[in-house]
Amino acid sequence: xxxxxxxxxxxxxxxxxxxxxxxQAAELRxxxxxxxxxxxxxxxxxxxxxxxxxLFQALQALEEAxxxxxxxxxxxxxxxGKVLDGFSPVRxxxxxxxxxxxxxxxxxxxxAFDARVxxxxxxxxxxxxxxxxxxLKFDGLAINLRYEAGVLVQAATRGDGxxxxxxxxxxxxxxxxxxxxxxxxxxxxxxxxxxxxxxRRDDFEALNERQREHGDKTxxxxxxxxxxxxxxxxxxxxxxxxxxxxxxxxxxxxxxxxPPTHSGLLDALGEMGLPVCxxxxxxxxxxxxxxxxxxxxxxxxxxxxxxxxxxxxxxxVNSRELQERLGFVTREPRWAVAHxxxxxxxLTQVEGIDIQVGRTGKLTPVARLKPVFVGGVTVxxxxxxxxxELRRKRxxxxxxxxxxxxxxxxxxxxxxxxxxxxxxxxxxRMPANCPVCGSTVVREPREVNHxxxxxxxxxxxxxxxxxxFAQRRAMDIEGLGDKLVDQLVDSALVRTLPDLYKLGLxxxxxxxRMADKSAQNIVDALDKSKTxxxxxxxxxxxxxxxxxxxxxxxxxxxxxxxxxDDEQKTGIMNAxxxxxxxxxxxxxxxxxxxHTFFAQPHNCEVVEQLRAAGVTWPEHEPSAEADAAxxxxxxxxxxxxxxxxxxxxxxxxxxxxxxGGKVTGSVxxxxxxxxxxxxxxxKLEKAQSLGVPVLDExxxxxxxxxxxxxxxxxxxxDQL
Numbered sequence: 185x186x187x188x189x190x191x192x193x194x195x196x197x198x199x200x201x202x203x204x205x206x207x208q209a210a211e212l213r214x215x216x217x218x219x220x221x222x223x224x225x226x227x228x229x230x231x232x233x234x235x236x237x238x239l240f241q242a243l244q245a246l247e248e249a250x251x252x253x254x255x256x257x258x259x260x261x262x263x264x265g266k267v268l269d270g271f272s273p274v275r276x277x278x279x280x281x282x283x284x285x286x287x288x289x290x291x292x293x294x295x296a297f298d299a300r301v302x303x304x305x306x307x308x309x310x311x312x313x314x315x316x317x318x319x320l321k322f323d324g325l326a327i328n329l330r331y332e333a334g335v336l337v338q339a340a341t342r343g344d345g346x347x348x349x350x351x352x353x354x355x356x357x358x359x360x361x362x363x364x365x366x367x368x369x370x371x372x373x374x375x376x377x378x379x380x381x382x383x384r385r386d387d388f389e390a391l392n393e394r395q396r397e398h399g400d401k402t403x404x405x406x407x408x409x410x411x412x413x414x415x416x417x418x419x420x421x422x423x424x425x426x427x428x429x430x431x432x433x434x435x436x437x438x439x440x441x442x443p444p445t446h447s448g449l450l451d452a453l454g455e456m457g458l459p460v461c462x463x464x465x466x467x468x469x470x471x472x473x474x475x476x477x478x479x480x481x482x483x484x485x486x487x488x489x490x491x492x493x494x495x496x497x498x499x500x501v502n503s504r505e506l507q508e509r510l511g512f513v514t515r516e517p518r519w520a521v522a523h524x525x526x527x528x529x530x531l532t533q534v535e536g537i538d539i540q541v542g543r544t545g546k547l548t549p550v551a552r553l554k555p556v557f558v559g560g561v562t563v564x565x566x567x568x569x570x571x572x573e574l575r576r577k578r579x580x581x582x583x584x585x586x587x588x589x590x591x592x593x594x595x596x597x598x599x600x601x602x603x604x605x606x607x608x609x610x611x612x613r614m615p616a617n618c619p620v621c622g623s624t625v626v627r628e629p630r631e632v633n634h635x636x637x638x639x640x641x642x643x644x645x646x647x648x649x650x651x652x653f654a655q656r657r658a659m660d661i662e663g664l665g666d667k668l669v670d671q672l673v674d675s676a677l678v679r680t681l682p683d684l685y686k687l688g689l690x691x692x693x694x695x696x697r698m699a700d701k702s703a704q705n706i707v708d709a710l711d712k713s714k715t716x717x718x719x720x721x722x723x724x725x726x727x728x729x730x731x732x733x734x735x736x737x738x739x740x741x742x743x744x745x746x747x748x749d750d751e752q753k754t755g756i757m758n759a760x761x762x763x764x765x766x767x768x769x770x771x772x773x774x775x776x777x778x779h780t781f782f783a784q785p786h787n788c789e790v791v792e793q794l795r796a797a798g799v800t801w802p803e804h805e806p807s808a809e810a811d812a813a814x815x816x817x818x819x820x821x822x823x824x825x826x827x828x829x830x831x832x833x834x835x836x837x838x839x840x841x842x843x844g845g846k847v848t849g850s851v852x853x854x855x856x857x858x859x860x861x862x863x864x865x866x867k868l869e870k871a872q873s874l875g876v877p878v879l880d881e882x883x884x885x886x887x888x889x890x891x892x893x894x895x896x897x898x899x900x901x902d903q904l
Contacts, residue, residue: 205246209253212243213364216259220359221366221457257335257364261356270417271349274340277436277865279849280328280378281345281512283498283522293523294476297499304510304518313472315502317446318479319432319464321522323493324382325411327355328435334371336363341414346849351414355381357423366457376435377458383410384491387426405561406493428492431458436865445502463490466502476523484525496524512850529588529598530563532556534581537568537612541620541644545636545728549574549612551585551597558589566595570632571614580609620644626780628773639726641680641786647673649726653681657732657834658724659716662709663702671695682793685710718745718801722756725791727781729774733841738778741767744803748788757782757791815844816888820856822847823871826864828881836884843888851876859884 203211216239222230240259247254254260286293301314326342339355340348355361358381365371383391383406391409392402403409413425431453434442443449447466454460463483467475476499483497501507501519510518536552549568556563566587568574577599579585586598614634616625623638636642639649650669654661661684672678677691687710692703716724722745723735730738738756746755756778764775781787822845824836831839836859837847851858851870858871858878871878879887 205250205253209243209246209250209258212239212246213255213258215239216243217257217362217364217366217457220259221362255335256337259363261363271351271415274328274338274343274348274350276328276340276343276346276348277376278434279345280326280342280348280435282516283520284516285496285522285524293521294473294480294499297476297521297523298473301501301510301519305506313468314506315445316467316472316476317450317464317500317502318467318476319450319498319500320461320483320490320494321496321498321524322380322382322430322461323407323495324380325407325414327351327379327381327414327429329355329361329377329379329431330435331365331372331375331377333373334365334367334375336361349415353419354414354416354422357419358427358429360427360429360459362457366455368455370439372437372440374436374438375440376437377431377453378433378435379429379431379458381410381414381427381429382406382492383413383426384428385493386491387428391426429459430461432460432498442504444504446500446504446507447502449504480523487525494525496522498522511852526588529586530556530558531584531601532563532587534579534583534585534597536581537574537579539615539619541618541636541642544648545639545642545645547614547618547625547634547636549614551579553585553587556587558587558595561589561595563587563589563595566597568597571612571634572632574612580612582609618642618644623784623786628776635728637780637784639781639784639787641784641790643673643679646679649681650678650684652726653684653724654713655724658720659713660720661706661713663706664709668695668698668706680793681790682797685714685794685797685799714798714800716799716801718803721745721794721799721801725781725787727778729777733846734770734774736841737768737770738764745791745801747792748782757788817843817845820845821854823849823851823855823858823867825858825867826861828859828861828884831881831884836881839888840884857884857887 216236219231219236219239243258244260247258247260286296298314298316305314307314328340328342328348329336330338330340336356337352338350339352339361340350342348356363365375385406388403388406388409395402403412409425410427413422413427416422416425432450434449443452447464450460450464465475465479467473467479480497483494487494499521501510507517507519512518533554534551535554538550538552540548540550542548549571551566551568553564553566566585568577568579577585577597579597579600583600584602585600587595588598589595614625617623618625618636618638621636621638621642621644623636623642625634626637627634636645639645647669650664650673651666653659654664654669664684669678672684672687672695675695677687678684687707689700689703689707692698692706693700695703718739719732719735722738723730723732742754742756742759744755746753746757746759748757750758759779759782761772761775761779764770764778765772767775770778817840822840824833824847828836840847848855851867851874853874853876855871855874855876858867858876860868860871860878860880868878870876
């Protein structure tokens with residue numbers, strides 16, 4: 185009988201006596217990759233577990249005898265023993281965007297999406313229908329897998345969409361994720377695969393059973409268990425959590441011809457050995473929107489029978505060419521929408537209504553509830569959002585209410601049920617003063633939210649205020665991060681911003697995990713930050729609606745901060761609303777916010793105490809506002825990409841803004857210039873495809889040197 189290899193083909197390998205250690209290791213890796221795919225992805229194992237273990241141990245022994253044979257894609261590298269100090273930040277080459285959510289009925293959600301797509305594409309009723317792909321919306325943790333030359337080199341969480349966390353070592357422990365892609369031809373130079381890490385319900389139940397047996401804390405739901413496993417600092421612990429993965433999209437791609445349709449892309453990813461959910465369809469022809477409706481209904485009926493949790497389905501325009509044409513709005517693609525199912529709901533009783541002060545000063549009425557189990561958690565509090573929403577729902581203490589987990593995350597009161605109240609219960613009223621600090625509570629015109637004006641003075645906002653003040657673009661206090669701020673506030677060492685400059689070496693060194701050298705570094709950073717600029721200082725105060733650009737405009741216009749005891753009433757602190765409205769790009773809402781901030785005595789006292797602590801910035805006499813039209817880049821929008829030879833990203837941005845220009849993060853037809861450096865990626869390609877002028881650093885400097893009527897517009901700006 186002739187021997188066959190693990191793929192059923194005639195064996196062609198050399199005998200063990202003839203094969204070199206390199207050949208043996210390569211053959212073992214190939215076999216283990218194949219059988220892992222059969223077991224984890226296809227659920228069709230071809231060999232017993234004992235045989236897989238034998239192959240694994242053989243490779244492990246070979247790599248221990250010959251360490252030089254160990255590769256990043258080796259199955260033995262799935263669980264690395266090193267416990268991480270923390271997660272390193274990862275900047276996404278292509279942002280991980282969110283998707284617009286619909287929560288309407290089955291018909292209106294799909295039809296509204298189709299109508300928007302056709303409108304954006306300019307299609308009339310007599311033109312062909314749009315083809316859509318429909319898939320599940322998994323309830324897990326979004327992950328970006330980066331493969332280079334077919335080998336997994338990095339895995340990162342979504343984070344804020346622009347920057348996530350490096351969780352490569354933990355993702356390696358997930359058996360479904362191939363360490364090396366199965367490519368019939370040469371693998372792509374770079375292939376970033378987006379997908380969802382989740383936990384099957386049976387695995388979740390088994391995990392909780394093990395936790396109970398060992399007397400450990402159980403997990404609330406599969407999503408929390410999965411997210412917690414991915415963010416474990418010890419990969420060995422993560423390896424004990426039974427995680428799964430589904431691929432559903434792409435990030436950066438180099439050296440690969442992406443299939444022309446989304447459905448084709450998923451097929452191609454599956455052929456590479458990546459797990460792709462089979463619960464998907466393509467809605468074609470005139471019944472396209474109706475096909476989405478049917479898919480939504482069918483999945484909704486089968487939702488409880490699925491082996492994993494979902495919270496909706498996702499509709500996508502199938503053609504990638506049409507996706508490019510549709511583009512994005514803000515941070516959401518126009519060509520995709522998530523159609524959620526109704527959240528789980530339960531009845532309970534309102535026992536009280538409290539006010540919660542958020543880190544930005546927003547006052548939120550919160551219903552204290554008789555405990556109820558909703559959506560996998562015991563809920564005791566639920567948001568009422570704002571006073572207007574509370575009145576609309578007519579919720580009062582003692583009412584029986586419907587509670588649901590809005591978006592499957594935040595519990596909310598949906599409405600009141602039952603008969604009229606037996607006795608009178610007064611309407612809830614928002615307090616005139618902040619329940620935390622006593623500052624005045626205001627509601628800005630045309631806004632529904634009430635806010636505490638305490639700002640820096642309010643304990644509820646204190647930690648966030650400190651972190652904002654210390655950030656690089658404000659006072660740039662290096663080393664003052666979340667953990668240290670938590671300690672400083674919780675130990676009452678810092679109550680307001682000026683307290684930072686009262687910290688000495690002894691106080692800092694006495695904190696947990698703070699050695700003498702670390703404490704000295706913080707003292708030095710605080711001392712260095714005392715010399716700053718007026719825009720940085722103003723931005724660092726955290727005035728609502730005042731970002732970096734507005735802070736620069738205010739500093740340019742007024743020239744000085746001013747003092748409240750100044751009889752001349754000059755400077756920003758003394759500006760009236762009308763005077764603030766004279767500042768470039770400052771409207772009524774921003775002007776009122778600034779005026780309200782400095783109308784609070786404690787905010788002005790914070791400024792004076794910072795001055796007394798030695799914080800200084802150059803001031804000058806206020807002068808007439810520069811004519812915006814005379815600035816070189818007045819009215820121009822620019823995008824920065826790649827690494828410039830001598831200028832940092834912040835330096836280039838500052839120069840552009842000083843010249844009247846605006847810097848944005850994405851390229852569109854409205855972009856005037858793209859400034860590209862080394863390793864410029866998709867933004868450069870987008871600019872070239874749209875015909876947007878591209879400049880290098882020298883081109884930017886030349887542009888800044890021109891006046892508004894210079895010859896730049898007629899010159900050839902493409903210097904790359």
